[in-house]
Amino acid sequence: MSLTMDHVTKVFKDGPNEFKALDNVSMEVNEGEFVAVIGPSGSGKSTFLSTAGALLSPTSGTIKIDGENIADLSDNKKTKLRLNKIGFVFQTANLVPYLNVTDQLRVIHVAAKNNNRTDDETALLNHFGLGHRTKNFPSELSGGERQRVAIARALANDPELILADEPTASLDSKRGREVVELLSNEIHNRGKAGIMVTHDERVLDLCDRVLMIKDGRLTEAEAVH
Amino acid sequence: MFLAIRELLHTKLRYILIGFIMVLVAMLIFIISGLANGLSADNASSIQDMQADRLVIEKDADQQLTKSILPESALSEVEQAEGVTEAVPLTVHMSGISKEGSEQQHDVAVFGTDLQGMLVPEAIQGKQPADASDVIADESLQQEGMAIGDTLTFSGDNTAYTITGFAENQRFSHTPVIYRDLHHDKMTAVAIQTDGDTGVNLNESYDVLSKDDVLQGIPSYAQEQASLDMMIVFLFVIAAFVLAVFFYVITMQKKSQFGILKALGVETSYIIRNLLFQMVAISILCIGIAMGITYGIKLILPEDMPFMMETTNMVWVSGLLLVVSVLGSLISLFQVVKVDPIQAIEGGE
Numbered sequence: 155m156s157l158t159m160d161h162v163t164k165v166f167k168d169g170p171n172e173f174k175a176l177d178n179v180s181m182e183v184n185e186g187e188f189v190a191v192i193g194p195s196g197s198g199k200s201t202f203l204s205t206a207g208a209l210l211s212p213t214s215g216t217i218k219i220d221g222e223n224i225a226d227l228s229d230n231k232k233t234k235l236r237l238n239k240i241g242f243v244f245q246t247a248n249l250v251p252y253l254n255v256t257d258q259l260r261v262i263h264v265a266a267k268n269n270n271r272t273d274d275e276t277a278l279l280n281h282f283g284l285g286h287r288t289k290n291f292p293s294e295l296s297g298g299e300r301q302r303v304a305i306a307r308a309l310a311n312d313p314e315l316i317l318a319d320e321p322t323a324s325l326d327s328k329r330g331r332e333v334v335e336l337l338s339n340e341i342h343n344r345g346k347a348g349i350m351v352t353h354d355e356r357v358l359d360l361c362d363r364v365l366m367i368k369d370g371r372l373t374e375a376e377a378v379h
Numbered sequence: 380m381f382l383a384i385r386e387l388l389h390t391k392l393r394y395i396l397i398g399f400i401m402v403l404v405a406m407l408i409f410i411i412s413g414l415a416n417g418l419s420a421d422n423a424s425s426i427q428d429m430q431a432d433r434l435v436i437e438k439d440a441d442q443q444l445t446k447s448i449l450p451e452s453a454l455s456e457v458e459q460a461e462g463v464t465e466a467v468p469l470t471v472h473m474s475g476i477s478k479e480g481s482e483q484q485h486d487v488a489v490f491g492t493d494l495q496g497m498l499v500p501e502a503i504q505g506k507q508p509a510d511a512s513d514v515i516a517d518e519s520l521q522q523e524g525m526a527i528g529d530t531l532t533f534s535g536d537n538t539a540y541t542i543t544g545f546a547e548n549q550r551f552s553h554t555p556v557i558y559r560d561l562h563h564d565k566m567t568a569v570a571i572q573t574d575g576d577t578g579v580n581l582n583e584s585y586d587v588l589s590k591d592d593v594l595q596g597i598p599s600y601a602q603e604q605a606s607l608d609m610m611i612v613f614l615f616v617i618a619a620f621v622l623a624v625f626f627y628v629i630t631m632q633k634k635s636q637f638g639i640l641k642a643l644g645v646e647t648s649y650i651i652r653n654l655l656f657q658m659v660a661i662s663i664l665c666i667g668i669a670m671g672i673t674y675g676i677k678l679i680l681p682e683d684m685p686f687m688m689e690t691t692n693m694v695w696v697s698g699l700l701l702v703v704s705v706l707g708s709l710i711s712l713f714q715v716v717k718v719d720p721i722q723a724i725e726g727g728e
Contacts, residue, residue, distance in 0.1 A: 180686025200724050209642060209721045230646070236720075244723055247637045250382075252389035257381075264381045265645040291389070307643070324463050 155345030156314045157183040157206060162215035162225075164201055164370075166254050175201035175372035176212065178297075183315075183347040190358050191351045192375065193367035199351045200319070202367055206349060207317045208232040218287050220314045222292065237266050241308030243318040247300035249292040249307075255279060258261045261318055262310040268352055271310075278306045281337070298329040309344070316341055318350040327356060334360050382640075383653040383660070394657075397519055398665050404618045405669035405700055408611055409688070412696055413673065417685030420508040422603065423594050424548040425517075425556045430497045431570035434469070434593055435585045439637030442586055443596040444471055449651065450568040453585070457569045460581050467496035470564040473528040476557065478511045479530040479539065487516070488619035489533065499558050501594075508558070512538070518545040518557035522683055524698045534594040543590045552597060611696075612715035615703050626658065629724050630711035634718050641720035655705070666697045 164176040174365045175198045183189050193199050204210040204218065208224045209232075217224050219239050227235065236242075249258050259275045279285055292300055301321060306343070308316055318337060322330030334357040339349035350361065358364050366375040386433055387394055417539065420427070426444075435457050436447035458466040469490035470484055475484040493496045494508050499515060501507075504526040508515050516525065520542075525531070529542050540559060549556040571587075588596070595601050680686050 204721050204724050207642075207724070209724060233641065233644055233646055233720075235644075236642065240644075242642055244639065244642075248635075248723060250636055250640065252386045253382075257385060261381060261640070261645070263641070265640075265649060266590060311644075313587070 155318060156185050156220060157181075157349070158216075158218040159206065160216045160218075161331040162205060162212045164198075164205055164210065168326040171354055174346050176205060176372075179215070179370070179372045181365065181372055183349060184197055185347055186342055186345045187329060187359050188341045188350070188362070190205065190211075190364045191349060191367055191372075192355070192364060193232075196355075197367045200335055201215045201370075202372070203317055203319055203349070203351050208235050208313075230356045236260070237247040238311055239301040239314045241303050241310050241311070242315045243301070243321045244315065245320045245323045247292070247297075247304040247324070249300055249303055251292055254289050254291055255284055255295070255303055258292075258307050259310045261309060266311055268311070269322075275310070278309060297325050298332060301325065301329075301333045303341065305306060305333070305344065309340060309346075316346050316348040318348070320352055320354070322352065322354045322357060327354075330354060331360075380653055380656040382650070383656040387655075387657060387660070389544060393629070394661060397622070400619070400621060400625075401665040401673070401704070402669045404498075405620070405666050405697075406531050406673055408614045408618075408696055408701045409669055409673040409693065409702065410615070410676065410686075411607055411610050412692060413677070413688045415604060415611070416687040418603055418607070419594075420687055421547065421550050421553050421614060421685035422600050423551065423597055424705060425488070426593050426597070428500070428548045429570065429590065430500075430572075431467070431590075433571050434588050434590070435569040435571060435581060436567070436588060437505065438584060438586055440586065440589070442588060442592055443700060444568060444588075444593050444596075445473075445596075445598065445650045445669055449568065449585075450573045451566065453566060453700075454569055457571060457581060457585070462573045463571045464574050466499060466569045467493050467498050468566050469498060469568045469570050470561065471551070471567045472564065473552065473554065474532045475534040476667040479532065483532060485520070485525075486554045486556050487520070488725060490551070490556050490557045491564050492557045492558060492570075494558075494560050497572065500546035502544030502548055503547050503573055505542070505705075508560075509586065511560040512540050513543045514557050514559040515544045515546055516542055517549035517682065519550065519555045520557075521545065521634050543672045552599075553616035576585070578599070581618055592626050603728050615699065619703045619707045621707075622658075622682055622704045623710060626654075626708045627714070632656070634714065635722060637718045638720050641718060642723035647716055650715055654708065654712060654715065658708045659701070660703050666700055670697065688713050 159181050159340055162179045166175055167171045167344060191202060191353055205212050212225050224235060230261040253261060256275055261267060265270045279288055284302060287295060287299060290349060321333055338360040366373050429694055436444060436448055439445035454466060454468050457463060472489050473721060474489045476487050477484050526540060527542055527544065530539050532539055589639055677686060677688060
């Protein structure tokens with residue numbers, strides 16, 4: 155099991171009030187499984203993704219990535235875990251503006267003190283059809299290319315878990331679908347566990363399971379088709 | 380420093396602009412401190428380079444060399460004091476000289492002393508003065524048209540003297556110094572060498588001044604240096620604030636990037652090391668450029684301009700500037716620590 159969440163609750167304090175962003179959430183994602191999480195805005199999608207991605211510690215409950223409980227790790231350990239076990243794909247690609255395409259991947263290797271992976275970087279970029287764009291900066295790429303670089307970056311350190319935060323948000327429906335297709339293929343072929351938070355219902359058919367989050371509660375969604 | 384170098388190369392313009400400001404500020408600091416050094420030397424190099432540990436002057440002279448008058452008996456009294464290994468009389472007064480056959484007067488400081496004594500400076504051109512009608516003068520008098528072998532007279536006195544040599548760094552109160560025989564002048568001070576640090580027990584009847592005390596007692600010396608020092612201090616403060624504001628603004632702009640990097644698993648300490656590296660690299664480069672330009676300026680300045688660049692002083696100023704710029708960046712680094720990687724998920728705001 156790549157990701158297991160067991161009775162995870164996250165409470166935010168808003169002045170005197172308490173607000174349950176995640177309410178007793180339990181779920182698991184297997185290797186090679188691509189799960190979509192949908193829900194209206196304010197439903198707790200971001201909190202869900204942040205908690206699963208070791209950016210936020212839950213108030214109670216356990217989260218295991220690759221068998222390791224991440225709920226109570228120190229900030230430094232969480233940073234290391236994100237670097238080695240998790241790959242993020244953000245809404246607007248969020249590439250570093252002053253790094254060219256190759257360096258977007260290399261920064262991950264540099265941070266992991268994992269040098270001399272030039273061949274892997276080249277192979278990954280070629281695989282994503284970006285072989286001719288390696289020296290370009292993000293501002294010179296199209297939206298779809300940027301998102302492809304972001305996916306390549308998420309895979310750079312060969313993580314267990316891929317988390318995607320609305321990866322189609324900045325793309326038109328055709329490009330958006332291509333990006334999710336790519337994500338889905340990579341997750342299936344490389345045997346990663348994948349979670350995508352989205353409200354783009356047109357791409358849900360590319361996912362193995364669809365979960366619905368509402369008021370912090372996670373439920374299996376009805377068949378969407 | 381993977382991130383630092385790539386960012387500097389990619390966003391050249393912004394760093395060139397701040398570099399430009401920094402070069403200008405550093406240059407101004409170098410030039411003003413060169414001027415401060417130059418003026419200090421122009422005002423007092425004869426005292427600074429004097430072959431004496433201390434000067435004994437009159438008790439009631441407000442510690443000012445030019446106000447002091449000592450009786451003739453003072454020399455033998457000082458000579459016999461405990462701890463004094465050598466004592467030489469010194470008279471100081473401002474006067475004018477003119478070359479024989481010329482009406483033109485030049486201001487000089489006349490230092491009368493024992494021509495065989497320790498105070499007479501080494502001639503870098505010509506010879507040491509040998510008899511009572513010989514004088515040795517500061518080399519800057521050459522710019523006034525004086526040469527070795529010239530005969531001159533002091534104002535109010537028809538005795539003829541001959542310049543036998545020129546020495547360097549002999550300026551007092553912005554005028555060149557001429558050393559001549561003691562003559563009949565009233566003694567101003569007794570210059571002494573002491574053995575080690577044992578205090579000289581003369582304080583009952585005289586003031587014993589260190590050379591620094593003497594400098595502070597030269598008219599206008601302290602005021603001149605203080606106003607230049609104040610400018611230098613202000614420039615340091617300005618440099619610190621300009622750089623602090625610049626790096627603060629840049630860092631604020633990059634907050635979302637730092638959030639993403641942190642979310643991807645890049646350690647905060649790694650980001651901070653990169654920022655510090657940028658800061659130090661820019662500072663060193665700018666200080667170096669400023670130093671080069673200041674040397675260039677020095678070469679084209681007229682010879683009699685009181686401007687002096689000393690290596691120790693330059694190293695100090697550069698080091699301080701570097702420290703100030705790094706201090707200025709500390710607030711920005713604090714901003715980096717505060718960035719929460721969760722911002723990357725929440726729309727990168």
